[in-house]
Amino acid sequence: MAQQPKDFGYGEEQEMLKDSARRFMEDKQPLLALRESIKGTEDPYFGDERTGSYDKTAWDEMVGLGWTALAVPEEAGGVGMNLVTAVAVAEEVGRASMPTPLTSTLQSTFALREAGTESAMSWLSKIAEGTSMTLAVYGKDGSLESDSTDVTASNGKLNGTSWYVQDLQKIDSLLVAAMDGATVKLYCVDVNADGVNLEFDRIVDLTRDQGRVNFNDVSAECVSEDGAGTLHKAMPALLTLISADMSGGCEWLLQATAEYAKVRTQFDRPIGFFQAVKHPIVNMMILGDQTRSLVYAAACTYDTDPGTAHKAAHLAKSSASDTAEFCANRATQLHGGIGFTWEHDVQIYHKRVMHSQQLFGDGVWQREQAAAYF
Amino acid sequence: MASPETTEQREFREYCSAWLAEHKPPPTKIPLPQAAYEVTSEDHRTYLVDWQAKCFEAGLIATDVPKEYGGHGHDKFQQIASTEVRRANVPYFINWIGLGMAAPTLLVHGTEEQKKTFLPPIFSGEDIWCQGFSEPGAGSDLVSLQTSAVKDGDNWVVNGSKVWTSLGHFAKWMLLLARTDKNDKYNGITYFISSMEADGVTVQPIHKMTGESGFNEVFLEEVVVPDHYRIDEVGKGWQVAMSTLTNERGAGTGVGAIANSESPFAAIEALIALAKREKRNGRTLWEDPIWRDKLVKLYERTEAATQNFRRLGVKELNGGAMRIPLQGKLTGSELGQELHQTALSMLGMKSSLYISDPNAEEDGRWALGYMNTYTGTISGGSSEIQRNILGERVLGLPKTK
Numbered sequence: 001m002a003q004q005p006k007d008f009g010y011g012e013e014q015e016m017l018k019d020s021a022r023r024f025m026e027d028k029q030p031l032l033a034l035r036e037s038i039k040g041t042e043d044p045y046f047g048d049e050r051t052g053s054y055d056k057t058a059w060d061e062m063v064g065l066g067w068t069a070l071a072v073p074e075e076a077g078g079v080g081m082n083l084v085t086a087v088a089v090a091e092e093v094g095r096a097s098m099p100t101p102l103t104s105t106l107q108s109t110f111a112l113r114e115a116g117t118e119s120a121m122s123w124l125s126k127i128a129e130g131t132s133m134t135l136a137v138y139g140k141d142g143s144l145e146s147d148s149t150d151v152t153a154s155n156g157k158l159n160g161t162s163w164y165v166q167d168l169q170k171i172d173s174l175l176v177a178a179m180d181g182a183t184v185k186l187y188c189v190d191v192n193a194d195g196v197n198l199e200f201d202r203i204v205d206l207t208r209d210q211g212r213v214n215f216n217d218v219s220a221e222c223v224s225e226d227g228a229g230t231l232h233k234a235m236p237a238l239l240t241l242i243s244a245d246m247s248g249g250c251e252w253l254l255q256a257t258a259e260y261a262k263v264r265t266q267f268d269r270p271i272g273f274f275q276a277v278k279h280p281i282v283n284m285m286i287l288g289d290q291t292r293s294l295v296y297a298a299a300c301t302y303d304t305d306p307g308t309a310h311k312a313a314h315l316a317k318s319s320a321s322d323t324a325e326f327c328a329n330r331a332t333q334l335h336g337g338i339g340f341t342w343e344h345d346v347q348i349y350h351k352r353v354m355h356s357q358q359l360f361g362d363g364v365w366q367r368e369q370a371a372a373y374f
Numbered sequence: 375m376a377s378p379e380t381t382e383q384r385e386f387r388e389y390c391s392a393w394l395a396e397h398k399p400p401p402t403k404i405p406l407p408q409a410a411y412e413v414t415s416e417d418h419r420t421y422l423v424d425w426q427a428k429c430f431e432a433g434l435i436a437t438d439v440p441k442e443y444g445g446h447g448h449d450k451f452q453q454i455a456s457t458e459v460r461r462a463n464v465p466y467f468i469n470w471i472g473l474g475m476a477a478p479t480l481l482v483h484g485t486e487e488q489k490k491t492f493l494p495p496i497f498s499g500e501d502i503w504c505q506g507f508s509e510p511g512a513g514s515d516l517v518s519l520q521t522s523a524v525k526d527g528d529n530w531v532v533n534g535s536k537v538w539t540s541l542g543h544f545a546k547w548m549l550l551l552a553r554t555d556k557n558d559k560y561n562g563i564t565y566f567i568s569s570m571e572a573d574g575v576t577v578q579p580i581h582k583m584t585g586e587s588g589f590n591e592v593f594l595e596e597v598v599v600p601d602h603y604r605i606d607e608v609g610k611g612w613q614v615a616m617s618t619l620t621n622e623r624g625a626g627t628g629v630g631a632i633a634n635s636e637s638p639f640a641a642i643e644a645l646i647a648l649a650k651r652e653k654r655n656g657r658t659l660w661e662d663p664i665w666r667d668k669l670v671k672l673y674e675r676t677e678a679a680t681q682n683f684r685r686l687g688v689k690e691l692n693g694g695a696m697r698i699p700l701q702g703k704l705t706g707s708e709l710g711q712e713l714h715q716t717a718l719s720m721l722g723m724k725s726s727l728y729i730s731d732p733n734a735e736e737d738g739r740w741a742l743g744y745m746n747t748y749t750g751t752i753s754g755g756s757s758e759i760q761r762n763i764l765g766e767r768v769l770g771l772p773k774t775k
Contacts, residue, residue: 275774286704289698
């Protein structure tokens with residue numbers, strides 16, 4: 001086992017970047033735009049697709065700040081930073097519940113890094129310049145194995161459908177898993193390419209969107225002939241990034257619930273006085289801290305000791321998934337009636353972290369994957 | 375951001391680990407109990423005091439304490455020594471109350487004379503200390519304690535009783551909290567050093583659910599305590615006690631590795647090994663996905679505790695100075711209890727075979743250990759009190775009392 005840095009590799013650069021991300025979110029207040037887009041839509045899940053919540057100017061500013069370039073290798077025009085750095089930013093995105101394809105784009109970045117081919121490098125250059133990308137790797141049954149895709153590839157043409165593609169309304173390009181015979185290969189393609197047709201799902205999480213991509217004889221560039229191997233190598237980074245987003249969201253749920261318990265008065269006292277309220281809030285903190293420590297540890301393991309990265313990342317996502325479920329549950333319960341309403345931000349965070357809980361597999365799935373490393 | 379290790383620190387680390395490897399004592403004839411607070415036999419006491427004295431001489435205890443108080447006068451070396459002691463799997467230090475509570479309290483609140491008199495024999499293990507806080511009527515609600523101290527010239531006369539007094543049967547000194555003003559709950563308590571050899575002190579062992587002893591009830595009848603054995607001002611006892619408890623809860627810096635019992639990693643690894651050999655229905659428990667899920671979850675929590683400790687070194691990621699340290703005692707004790715509970719469940723019909731039974735798995739360590747985990751979840755402020763403290767001090771929730 002390689003020697004890991006005690007501080008997770010989290011130094012001044014990472015703190016500066018995280019701090020600027022935090023200030024950016026405070027400035028942008030992404031939930032205000034989201035609120036505007038869902039105001040008065042009593043039936044938001046049954047009307048037309050919502051697109052108003054996505055602030056494209058914020059994306060351009062994030063590109064300007066170098067966030068899409070940060071994990072792109074220097075030879076592809078990026079900054080070549082590691083996963084701990086990306087995690088520091090992803091945590092702030094989650095804390096703000098920001099509707100943005102950034103986490104998906106960072107995940108795609110690490111998958112392309114693992115692919116390592118010339119074509120992968122050229123797509124990484126586009127990401128560095130601001131092209132967003134998301135993973136299109138699942139089939140209809142949502143099973144999590146890498147060969148579960150319903151897309152086929154033949155002579156460089158893609159056919160079939162990718163399911164459960166995240167951020168589909170916000171995205172510029174796709175990283176597609178497709179079966180070429182019995183082999184999984186990875187392809188990159190622009191969402192506007194000929195033969196690509198998008199259908200949007202109606203999902204619970206208001207900060208994200210999701211959908212299906214239909215491929216009809218689509219010409220796509222192969223970026224990895226060994227798609228299963230590439231996805232396997234990238235999996236620790238994919239899991240750690242989404243766990244970091246969840247860690248930030250759970251911290252928000254904790255702080256919001258603690259603040260509410262100080263001001264909401266019942267039986268002549270702030271409800272936080274009562275131990276039936278106080279103790280579960282403390283339990284939210286304890287679980288959140290476990291997740292946060294495991295996330296930074298998993299990121300550092302991927303960066304410095306890749307041989308043990310899978311175990312660390314599965315533990316981090318296992319923890320994040322269970323923490324998310326508990327924190328979402330207690331936050332809504334302890335806010336009482338108001339937390340159950342459309343108007344309150346708790347519902348927005350609640351839905352986002354629970355959506356994330358299932359992405360790349362919940363706690364039970366993660367523990368079963370981790371068990372292979374014992 | 376953790377500062378990188380200096381050459382001096384690295385050399386000291388290497389010195390500690392080499393010394394420990396060379397001087398690790400042979401095991402006792404009758405195995406030591408699982409923790410220092412359960413030691414009752416004279417043989418064990420002699421063996422452990424001898425071991426602590428050697429470690430002190432070697433510089434592993436009181437490493438950062440100034441030389442005029444009997445320490446070794448280094449700066450920021452104690453944590454290195456303590457880490458190496460924990461890692462070396464050597465016997466625990468018997469004088470854990472002296473090292474973990476008395477010394478840190480005296481260093482902050484003691485007079486020059488008190489520091490010079492009491493500290494050196496604490497470090498060497500020559501004087502064993504016990505703690506006189508809890509009373510039959512004052513446990514979690516410690517501030518309601520009733521043992522009284524009445525001024526009589528240059529002395530105080532103490533009457534009352536203390537309970538759950540670990541090591542009271544070996545101790546020479548007690549950290550005593552006594553009420554000096556009945557009309558002021560919080561400012562009516564004073565902190566004393568009280569001799570366990572004084573007239574009027576009776577120590578009576580209490581037997582635990584494990585069948586072992588190790589702690590006591592201590593009766594104080596007209597016990598005379600000289601005024602120069604008072605720590606800090608009259609009426610300041612509660613404030614001083616809170617700083618002592620901070621050390622007990624693992625938040626203080628301490629002067630030596632105190633809780634040198636088995637690491638949680640050793641426990642979860644033993645559990646997984648057990649799962650790989652215990653069988654039900656023709657297959658090992660590890661081959662059963664329900665058990666795997668349970669065990670990997672416990673492993674995850676154990677790993678999280680280690681990584682929380684690592685994150686302490688990166689203060690930008692701590693979310694406040696006390697947030698992680700104040701969780702240590704609570705999460706560690708609850709995890710330890712669940713690990714043991716799980717082991718008993720895995721052992722099934724074998725789980726009740728106890729320490730004296732020849733067929734008991736690993737000499738009955740799981741059943742014994744399970745019962746003893748309640749020491750962790752109850753003493754030093756029960757888990758319920760810990761959650762109050764965390765809610766109030768870290769999250770700013772309204773005080774329950």
